[in-house]
Amino acid sequence: MSLTNATPLEVAQAARLGSRKLAVLSTKERNAALTAIHKALAEGKDEVLAANVKDLEAAEKAAADGKLSQSLVKRLDLGKKGKYEDMLQGILDVRDLEDPINKITARTLLDTDLTLERVTCPIGVLLIIFEARPEVIANISALALKSGNAAILKGGKESVFSFQAISRIISRALSTTAVPSDCLQLVETHDVIKDLLMLDQYIDLCIPRGGNKLVRTVKDNTAIPVLGHADGICCIYLRADCAVDMAVKVIVDAKCSYPAGCNAVEQLLVDEDALSTVLPAVATALLEKGVTLCCDEPSLSALKGKLDQHSIPLLQEATEEDYSTEFLDLKLAIKTIRPTPSSTSPNTELSPLETAITHINTHSSHHTDCILTTSASTAEAFIAGVDSSSVYWNTSTRMADGQRYGFGTEVGISTNKIHSRGPVGLDGLTIYKWVIRGNGQVSAEYGAGGKQWKHEKLAVGDEEWTARNEEEREALRKFREGKKAE
Amino acid sequence: MSLTNATPLEVAQAARLGSRKLAVLSTKERNAALTAIHKALAEGKDEVLAANVKDLEAAEKAAADGKLSQSLVKRLDLGKKGKYEDMLQGILDVRDLEDPINKITARTLLDTDLTLERVTCPIGVLLIIFEARPEVIANISALALKSGNAAILKGGKESVFSFQAISRIISRALSTTAVPSDCLQLVETHDVIKDLLMLDQYIDLCIPRGGNKLVRTVKDNTAIPVLGHADGICCIYLRADCAVDMAVKVIVDAKCSYPAGCNAVEQLLVDEDALSTVLPAVATALLEKGVTLCCDEPSLSALKGKLDQHSIPLLQEATEEDYSTEFLDLKLAIKTIRPTPSSTSPNTELSPLETAITHINTHSSHHTDCILTTSASTAEAFIAGVDSSSVYWNTSTRMADGQRYGFGTEVGISTNKIHSRGPVGLDGLTIYKWVIRGNGQVSAEYGAGGKQWKHEKLAVGDEEWTARNEEEREALRKFREGKKAE
Structure with missing residues (x-):
């Protein structure tokens, strides 16, 4: 050094x-x-x-x-x-x-x-x-x-x-x-x-x-590739079918366990029909932890009617900027999700799920976003549609971390679209080279009228011990069953 | 569109x-x-x-x-x-x-x-x-x-x-x-x-x-990541122990089969003791194909004594610039490799192999470089030491191509150090996302005094059928031997 x-x-x-x-x-x-x-x-x-x-x-x-x-x-x-x-x-x-x-x-x-x-x-x-x-x-x-x-x-x-x-x-x-x-x-x-x-x-x-x-x-200021993330604007989309206790547990962890972390939630998207059912308990728990809630009009009205008067000072009207802000603090923007007109196809409407996905793809920082729902099909559509480095179903955004992913260490978290995405382990500091070992073969020998490429995939490491066909799988299956029975 | x-x-x-x-x-x-x-x-x-x-x-x-x-x-x-x-x-x-x-x-x-x-x-x-x-x-x-x-x-x-x-x-x-x-x-x-x-x-x-x-x-002019290569300055390092016919075959293919290709060879590095043994036949074959040879002093002297007089017009003295130029033409720079003083450790000398590797890491465009030798240990040291997207032993640089690598198609060839390197197949147009499916687990539950992470690697696709331990390998081995004997 x-x-x-x-x-x-x-x-x-x-x-x-x-x-x-x-x-x-x-x-x-x-x-x-x-x-x-x-x-x-x-x-x-x-x-x-x-x-x-x-x-x-x-x-x-x-x-x-x-x-x-x-x-x-x-x-x-x-x-x-x-x-x-x-x-x-x-x-x-x-x-x-x-x-x-x-x-x-x-x-x-x-x-x-x-x-x-x-x-x-x-x-x-x-x-x-x-x-x-x-x-x-x-x-x-x-x-x-x-x-x-x-x-x-x-x-x-x-x-x-x-x-x-x-x-x-x-x-x-x-x-x-x-x-x-x-x-x-x-x-x-x-x-x-x-x-x-x-x-x-x-x-x-x-x-x-x-x-x-x-x-x-x-x-x-550089032409050197940069690995990392500028913002951590994470969203949670709360569906009406989510159990109240799970919603409270996950959202409180995502906001309060370490508000300064890049994987802390900054925006809560709430389906309209969850405003008066699931949201009040979530809001109460967050307010008890001292979280300021920046609400759009429908969520603000819904909460005002349901909450204790002493919580009111922490309830605020959201500004448009709140939906593009990394608070890094005990502050959460809440947005109500309703069907919206499609911007690309006239006379068609985006479903609430599509509306939430579009909001996240536009306003989140593509770091970590989550859906809370009991419906597997809704969750899978969310996972496929959201363009973020980590996408979760029914767990806290704070899971986005190399140690928690089992990498043993973390180089950082990347919101890049190439090389490494999400929590980056040691692998993110490597690339590869292609090596050919031959004995004098040349390109002009191959092709029309010449030698043919074999292009046969060979086993790598443990792959050598992968059963290659149904017969070998059957043999392995039987051996495993025999061991279990012993 | x-x-x-x-x-x-x-x-x-x-x-x-x-x-x-x-x-x-x-x-x-x-x-x-x-x-x-x-x-x-x-x-x-x-x-x-x-x-x-x-x-x-x-x-x-x-x-x-x-x-x-x-x-x-x-x-x-x-x-x-x-x-x-x-x-x-x-x-x-x-x-x-x-x-x-x-x-x-x-x-x-x-x-x-x-x-x-x-x-x-x-x-x-x-x-x-x-x-x-x-x-x-x-x-x-x-x-x-x-x-x-x-x-x-x-x-x-x-x-x-x-x-x-x-x-x-x-x-x-x-x-x-x-x-x-x-x-x-x-x-x-x-x-x-x-x-x-x-x-x-x-x-x-x-x-x-x-x-x-x-x-x-x-x-x-952009902050967008760029995939590709600017230059294709490929080198072949010819060792004295390489058989003459292999050297001729590989170098002629690398230079002449498509001189305008980015994977065509532009520089031939020759060990001093190959100047009068292997090089003359290589030079004769190249000159017959109309290749101009830009030689340093030792290689020029060695060739002048050995070649027909009518070839002489295609023999030129190399300039320093020739060793940083992508000719894309029937032209090849030749450089003699001798031990050189180390630039970092006084009183020590780089071996010819180290000198060649250092020249390539400094002057090639990190696209594709090759060594021609019968020595496996020399070849492996070259493969490890050369920092290029493709590194070959005893085959033509023209092999660097997505079709030849068996990708079925080619997006381009990358000399980048991140994401995709070398011939890029469809995989180079993909990235990944991390997906977690849970049922309400949160980050604060884990760690000291709390729940422990399992971090158990699960099988992916065919990996399910990979023998997991020595016993299972033995079972698979026996089954395969039995099938062979049938």
């Missing part, structure tokens, strides 16, 4: 060269580097915490001057009970995941002695821009090295002393391993970001980890 | 709305639309060819004025024997491929009655910009509809009458099917491209199909 005064171009070129050396290291060598980083950071705890105190002092001063929020100051504190140990454990957790590279994911016999393979490999050089939390640097370094990628890291200025200490230690640790130190480059000044974003010939993927503003700025 | 005077914004919005209707159609409905398009274009052959004659007349005139090449005029001609029928057959070929969408590619049991699935789906709206050849519009329309994507199509101005006729017929055909006509939008004037490239909120992927200049212009 370099702490020199290198130019952005030098940083990117060094990372690129390093990335090619890293890409050919074995699983064992990459894992050994993570073990070494873990050990060095465990031993260097005092050094890091001393640096962290300097960041904290500066932050407290800035907070006292009103230039920084107290919640940000808290997030900077690496000395908080268990935080440093969690950071250390995270490195080992990533190390112990399955290696995402050098996996053969397809194999085709093109012709005798001519085999095509698709093999996963690292993307190359990542540019990762993140906000204050200092422990993120250890997590990101682990993810990058595990997946064989070099990374250029730019952290928030509030953690500069902590970053310096951590990167010094990581750099020392790497010098004892097969991973070149150039594979992790920390850049410290904010003004280099613009230059780095221009270097698309050396940097393959940019991952901004932070708020809406950071992501938008990055997207608008 | 609209032929109105809609603005770029209206075109993109209509395509987006259409795309959501198309995305939920069944395989049968999408295939029926392709059948209808095929039938209509077969019946409308006279109408299309009459329009094509108008394009040809204008092109002949432009060629006579020196404004257009004769080879371009030839490519415009849809009346050439078999060309129209090939175009029609191409539509049916795409129709009959496996449906790339609605495939479940992963399934996890998160908890009892809480299942996560990854399901393939269309990307959304494609913007496809292509050059003159008029039959491409039918091929692209078929690829887009088969994969459930709407497409905005912009063809070269030389084929305008042919495009209009084909799109009129496709539009009429679609009006009898479940696919909304808005899903295929033809734009006719060049000046709208710039506006369309700004509409990244409606257009999800841009595919420029044409030369280097088109691709670069598109990449430099």
Whole structure:
């Protein structure tokens, strides 16, 4: 990890060269580097915490001057009970995941002695821009090295002393391993970001980890592909047939369990015939948690008649903007769903389900959207029709998370329409190459009048042990039944 | 397919709305639309060819004025024997491929009655910009509809009458099917491209199909992800242990079977000790085919002593630029590979293999590169070290092609580092969504002191019949041996 005064171009070129050396290291060598980083950071705890105190002092001063929020100051504190140990454990957790590279994911016999393979490999050089939390640097370094990628890291200025200490230690640790130190480059000044974003010939993927503003700025200023999401405007569509207790449980979790999360619900769409049946209990539960409800006219009228007078201050009239806003707060926009005229076919009407789907495809941020209903056919039509990275039936939008999906880790959540979508695990930091091994075959030999392609799909990994026909399935079925009976 | 005077914004919005209707159609409905398009274009052959004659007349005139090449005029001609029928057959070929969408590619049991699935789906709206050849519009329309994507199509101005006729017929055909006509939008004037490239909120992927200049212009002017390749600078690395006849066969195919192809070889890297053994026969064969050889000093000296005097005019001294040029012609740059000092570690030397890999990673366009050698260990080190979308051992770079890879069709060839790399089949026009079906589970129930995640991988499709443990493998093995013995 370099702490020199290198130019952005030098940083990117060094990372690129390093990335090619890293890409050919074995699983064992990459894992050994993570073990070494873990050990060095465990031993260097005092050094890091001393640096962290300097960041904290500066932050407290800035907070006292009103230039920084107290919640940000808290997030900077690496000395908080268990935080440093969690950071250390995270490195080992990533190390112990399955290696995402050098996996053969397809194999085709093109012709005798001519085999095509698709093999996963690292993307190359990542540019990762993140906000204050200092422990993120250890997590990101682990993810990058595990997946064989070099990374250029730019952290928030509030953690500069902590970053310096951590990167010094990581750099020392790497010098004892097969991973070149150039594979992790920390850049410290904010003004280099613009230059780095221009270097698309050396940097393959940019991952901004932070708020809406950071992501938008990055997207608008680079030709490098960007992985991430700007907004998390999630919707829940409540049908009248949903049981009241399930509606209350799911919507309260989606709004209140972590309102600042990108997967928190921001809009509740309610069928007209649920306004006076299911909605009042949902609203009551949310109001009890202190949630402000921004309602359209029909839902406001329905609720006003049903709720205690003391709840009324938290009931507001919604503005049009509320249906395009990520509140990140105890606030929820409510919209009534009625059949609407079709915008494309005159004299036809969209059903409530179609109206809700159209609203979501237009107003949500394509992150995570959910339907609450007992009807499987309605749910399946919703799942097919909604164009979002995660679409749920009868569960909370807060499920959208790499740990909850079972990935073991999370690189981020993507609302992109290519490469990786939804919670992104280590796989999202890989691509593949096509490999052909032959013995002198050439293209002109094949085709009309010449040799014919075999194009025979070959087994990959465990597929070798997949029953190939009904007879083999029957044999496997019988064996399984015999084992069960034993 | 609209032929109105809609603005770029209206075109993109209509395509987006259409795309959501198309995305939920069944395989049968999408295939029926392709059948209808095929039938209509077969019946409308006279109408299309009459329009094509108008394009040809204008092109002949432009060629006579020196404004257009004769080879371009030839490519415009849809009346050439078999060309129209090939175009029609191409539509049916795409129709009959496996449906790339609605495939479940992963399934996890998160908890009892809480299942996560990854399901393939269309990307959304494609913007496809292509050059003159008029039959491409039918091929692209078929690829887009088969994969459930709407497409905005912009063809070269030389084929305008042919495009209009084909799109009129496709539009009429679609009006009898479940696919909304808005899903295929033809734009006719060049000046709208710039506006369309700004509409990244409606257009999800841009595919420029044409030369280097088109691709670069598109990449430099849009925030929409671009799928494709600007250059095809492919390299072959010839080791001294390669048999002479194999070297001749592979290199002649790679250079001469279609020099204008992006997968034709442009650079031959030759180990020093192959200069006087393998290279002369290769050079003789290439010179006989009329290939100009741009040689560095050592290869030029080696060849001058060995070749007939009459070949000498085709031997040239290479310039530095030759090693960064896509010739697309009967021209090949030759470079001698010797050990070189390492740029990163002082007092160490790169081996010839490392030197060749470094040259390729710096000078090739990451499209397709090849090594010719009898040594498996050298070949595997080359395959691991070269950062290109296709890497070959002992076969021609011309193998890089979707048909040859067995995809049945080709969307294009990508040198991107994310999403799709190498020859791109229909899968490259898809992404996935994550679907969870639950019965009211919420995030706050899980974790410390609460419910535990199961995270059990469930079988997908044929995986159900994969032997799950060594006992089942043994049973399957025995059954297979028994069948063989029968």
